Amino acid sequence: MWTDDPAGGTAQGQERPEFRVLGPFEVLVHGRPLDLGGPRIRTLLALLIANAGRVISVDTMASALWDVDATPGTPRTVRTYMSRLRRSLAPGAALGGGDLIETRAAGYALRLEPALLDAREFERLVTAGRTALAADPVTAADRLSRALALWRGDAYEDFSGTAALLAETRRLQALRLGALQDRIDADLATGAGEALIGELTALSDRHPGHERLWGQLMTALYRAGRQADALDTFARARVVLVERFGLDPTPRLTGLHHRILDNDPRLFPPSPSRPVTGRPAGTIRNDLPGDIADFTGREPELSRLLSARDGVVHTAPTAVVIEAIDGMAGIGKTTLAIHAAHRLAGHYRDAQLFIDLHGHTSGQAPITPAAALDTLLRALGVAADRIPLEPDARAALWRAELAGRSVVVVLDNAADAAQVRPLLPGSPGTLLLITSRRRLVGLEAAHILSLDVLPEATAVALFSGIVADDRPAAEAAAVRDVVALCGHLPLAIRIAAARLRTRPAWTVAHLADRLRQAGRPLAELSAGDRSVAAAFALSYEHLDEAGQRMFRLLGLNPGPDIDVPAAAALAAVAPAEAERLLESLVDDHLLQQPATGRFRFHDLVRQHAQATALADEPAPARTAALRRLVGFHLHTGHRGSRLLDQQHPPIDVGEPPPGCVPAPLPDDTAAMTWFDGNHQCVLAARQAAEDAGWDTWVWQLAWTLDNFHYRRGHLQANITSWLAGLAAAERLGDVAVQARAHRRLGLVYGPFGMPAEALPHLNRSLALAGEIGDTLGQAGVHFVLALHWTNEKDDERALEHATSAQELYGVLDDGKWEARAFALIGACLSRLGRHEEARSHAESGLALCRESNDVYGQADALDSLAAIARETGHHGEALEQSRRALSLWRHLDNTYRQAGTLAAMGDAHQAQGHPDQALEAWHQALDLYRAGNLHPAADEIEKRAANAEG
Missing domain, CATH: 1.10.8 (Helicase, Ruva Protein; domain 3)
Structure with a gap:
């Protein structure tokens, strides 16, 4: 929600869906963007939003989506898109109360509360600001600034080529420019002048036909003591208006020109404490550095700082308003503070003070609070002989001098809260803006504003x-x-x-x-x-020794981010100490915390950390730290993989490196959570092991990732890992690992739509397993070959290999894998029309899997029984078996197999004559396949859905 004003309608905050069109298009639920689907669905929703509450015909939608008139198939396609859109908006609809999209006889309409759309909230705030402009310019400026802060780019900027949205886009852009000019009028009415010059110069260049902007610029220049520049601006405006637009300046602009010539005192607004007698007296102290003419962006942050003046005016008598701006080096803290102070200068007419506290200045120690107080007191006109030597007495005098005055103070580049605390005012009327590279959480009275990088x-x-x-x-x-x-x-x-x-x-x-x-x-x-x-080096130099070491070692992390247990292993410290150091680096803005417990560098800070590690960390220490980190991912991942499928043939990964303590994973749910959060980190660890020549760890990490990759459908990542593992095994001369790697590659290439690549790997694996007498490996290859020939629609060969696998598992007395082989045989027999034999094998496999509590095998067997039921025309039974299988796949959190089962359920629904239910199941499968980048499977399902819809 964008408003905290009771007049703004609903105020349920993030509990309602938010629609944003004033910039990149997005819909937020609980503050997180919804995945709306492809560009046409997004265009459809944008069209509904632009016409919220009004019915849009199918023909209009078709024209917007395809730039053509409606065809016989168009209504059906639009309905399909609308169905997908409703599914995408389902979380928002549930929170918002019912279906957001209403079907009408003539088309569709979006039911949307105005406060849920940033464009409507913008219009509401603009109206409120304009209403207050004449009587209360301070409130007007606040409302208009809040309105403009909602803009993150151009209106509907993702749809610049959509003609149906052009009128609404132009309307909103015009309102934006008008609101901007109104806000400048409000600032001028409260005394602003010099601070507006940069902004108005850019605006008049961009919109030369808007005479109002020329007049505002002339006023701002005159107030800044630049009368000649103001007169020159009028001359330029007259040339532009006549030569480019064929217009003479209006009497209003020429009248302003004459008033500037006459030094009209009315060009300055009256001050509450001073009568209008011409220009303000020269006794006002303004120590602010010059504003930056090219200041860009930061609308939400600037709006918040500008609204802080309300706190000075409206808070309780003992309240002090303090805004502490923090962020990493180079983020623009000082620039924002100075720009805001210039914009606020007209509201604090007694003084505008600035002091650099040198908290992070090369070759200079931070200024002591006593020295800072001496500078500030002199700036207020306090004579040197009145300034006490004792720091507490100076602080008391500072507070006394500020009492009853209207002052804005910028304390720039603070080292920490202790440096700033003695400089805090004690009474209202003063606004304090503080900047620091460190988060000043110790300032209890401060409002913290942390800056992020620019959009x-x-x-x-x-x-x-x-x-x-x-x-x-x-x-x-x-x-x-x-x-x-x-x-x-x-x-x-x-x-x-x-x-x-x-x-x-x-x-x-x-x-x-x-x-x-x-x-x-x-x-x-x-x-x-x-x-x-x-700039980064200065931040690093202010860390203690332990913090500097953690910063350097984090530069060795090959992954995109890191969690506390991994950082503890990297630095060989206890998790509690690792967390303390990481949180301290976050407070110093040398590290970011995108989610609870996860930490990452800004890209440029990462480069600095890497360079610092190379320069300051000895090579043996760097190698030991990287081995601990890679070893952490290997040993934690190995434990996790064993939890995901205890039937997976185990490997021996030895002991963790000294100082490395793997993360505890109590069960398979914890294992999946860990893999989901650390997947890219483990991949990076595998690459780091490959780069370092640690070949045993390379193939072991491929094994470690295998179960997770299969469950999530990350087949490309699995192929890449096992190709690296195969190369490492060949360098090691380890035939058993080579056979395993070939087998896993053969398994993955098939579903990835590359059967020609799969078969050579499987044949090579079978040969190598035979050479070393690996019966279990041979059984595994036969099992995978059965899957391969099933995909190739050669059920005779598939049955042959499934039977060989079952027999070899029987010889090995491996009951669980023999049970899975029985289920596979059943599926092969069913496709060959031998349904009774098929059912017998599948039911035997299911029973054996239940006896051994093999959940994965049970789900596999249920899928086989569902397939047999479909083959024999028992679609109700097929659906029931598939539902049971789907429940187990979901329990295992195996999204890849969930997709396959959902696709089969769609087939059964279609055979029963229930196309809507079929489409629903297929679309769910489609989403899962796409999430795993399984394009061949996704394309096949999309064809089924398209045929059903057509």
């Missing part, structure tokens, strides 16, 4: 505005590459843009190539005395 659209706008020529517009894709390589970090973007601006011969693509070169990004991101690496 892509804002990062692109910042880069383009600094370059200030035609190259960014001509190379839009390269610009996106550059800001991504800069990690969307404002400092990095500014430096990169400044380098391009001073090198007219460079293209944006050339700059991107330079940034891409290995080891070069941080070296490239320096200009003059500004350097991203130097």
Whole structure:
């Protein structure tokens, strides 16, 4: 929800679905985006949102989706899309109360509360701001700023080519520009001037036909003491209006011109404490550094800071409003604080103070609180002989001097809460803005505002505005590459843009190539005395010894993130100590915490950590740390894989490296949770082992991942892992592992739609297992060969291999795998028309699996019995068996096999003449196959659904 105003309607916060069209299109439920499906479904929903409450005909939808008139098949296709859209919106509909999409005789309509759509909330706030503009400009500025903060880009920007949305897009863009001008009027009415010049210069350049902007810019320039510039602006405006638009300036603009010529005191708003006698007296202290003309983005954060003035005005008499802005080096904390202070200057007419506390300044110790108080008191005009020597007395005098005054104070670059605490005001009327690289959680009275990197659209706008020529517009894709390589970090973007601006011969693509070169990004991101690496180095230098070591070692982590147990293994410390160090790095903004218990670097900070590790961590220590981390993933993953399927032939992974303690996994649910959270980390550990030449660990990690990959349908990842494992086994000369790797590759290639690649691996595995007398391995290969020939529709060969597998498992007295083989034989016999034999084998397999509590085998046998029932025309029985199998697959959290069972259920529903239920089952299967990137299986299901719909 976007409003905390009781007048804004519903106020249930994140318990309701949110629809966002003022920028990248998204629907949020519980603050998380819904997966809406493909581009046409997204376009359909956008069309419904733009016409919320109104009926849209099928013909209109068809025209928007395909740019053609309706055809005989169009209504059916639109209904199909609408069905999928309803499924996608199901969580939101449940929270929002009923079905959001209503079917009408003439088409469809979206039932949507205005407060759930950012565009409608924007319009409500704009109306409230305009209503308050004349009587209460402070409130007006607040409402309008909140409205504008809802924009994250252009309206419906994902659908720029959709003609049906063009009128609504233009309407909203026009409202945005009008609201922006209203907000500037509100700021001008409260005394702002100089702080608006950069913004108004850019706006008048972008919208030269809007005379109101020219007038606002002239007013701001005059208030800043730049009368000549204000008059020159009028001359430029007159030329632009006449030559480009054929219009003479209106009497309002020419009247403003004359008032500026006459130094009209009414161009300054009245101050509550001073009469209007011309320009404000020169006694007002303003220590703020100059505002940045190209300030870009940060609308939500800026809106929050600007609304902080309400706290000063409306809070209890003893309240103090403190905004503590924190974030990593180069994130733009100081820039935001100064920009906000300039925007707020008109509300704090007694003084605008600024002091750099040097919490992170190269070659300079942080300023002591006593020294800072001395500087601040002198800035308020306190004579030197009145300033006490004792720090507590200075703090008391500071609070006394602020009492009754209207002052905004920026305390920049604070080291910690202890440095700032003596500088806090004691009475209302003062707004304190603090910036720090460390999260100042010790300031109980402060409102914490943590800055993140810029969204892509804002990062692109910042880069383009600094370059200030035609190259960014001509190379839009390269610009996106550059800001991504800069990690969307404002400092990095500014430096990169400044380098391009001073090198007219460079293209944006050339700059991107330079940034891409290995080891070069941080070296490239320096200009003059500004350097991203130097900014990070200062943060690193302020860590204690243990924190510096953890930071360096984290630079060795090959994975995208890390959890506490893995970090403990990496650093060979207890988990509690690892968590303390990780949380401290988060507080220092050298590490991010995207989810509870998981930690990751910003890309550029990762590069700095890697460079620091190479420079400061001895090579033996680096190797030992990486072995502990890889060993952690191997041993934890091995335990997890054994829990997922205890029938999987085990391997011996030895003992963990010294200092490495694997994570405890009590059951298969915990194992799946661990694999889901650490999948990419284990893959990265396998790659790191391969790069380091640790071949035994390479194939063992492939084995470790195998069960999880199969359950989740991560077949491409499994192929990659086992190819690496096979190569490692060949380097080791380990024939048994080679046979295992060939067998697993043969198993995975089939469902991935590559049977030609599968068969050579299976034949080689069978040969190698025979060479070393591995009966269990031979049985396994026959089992997989049966699956292969089943996929190839050669049921005779499939039966032959299934029977061989069953016989070999019987020789080995391996009852569980023999039971699974019985079920496989049953499926083969059924397809050959030998239904009674098939049922007997499948039921025998099910009984044996139940005796041994083999849940996986039971589900497999139930799938076989369902297939037999379908083959014999008993579709009700087939559905019942499939439902039982599906329940077990879900219990095992095996999404790959769930998809297969759902596909079979769709077939049974279709045979029973229930197309809606068939489509529902197929679509569920389709979603699971797509989630696992199993495109051949997904394509097959999509064909079935399309045929049923057609």
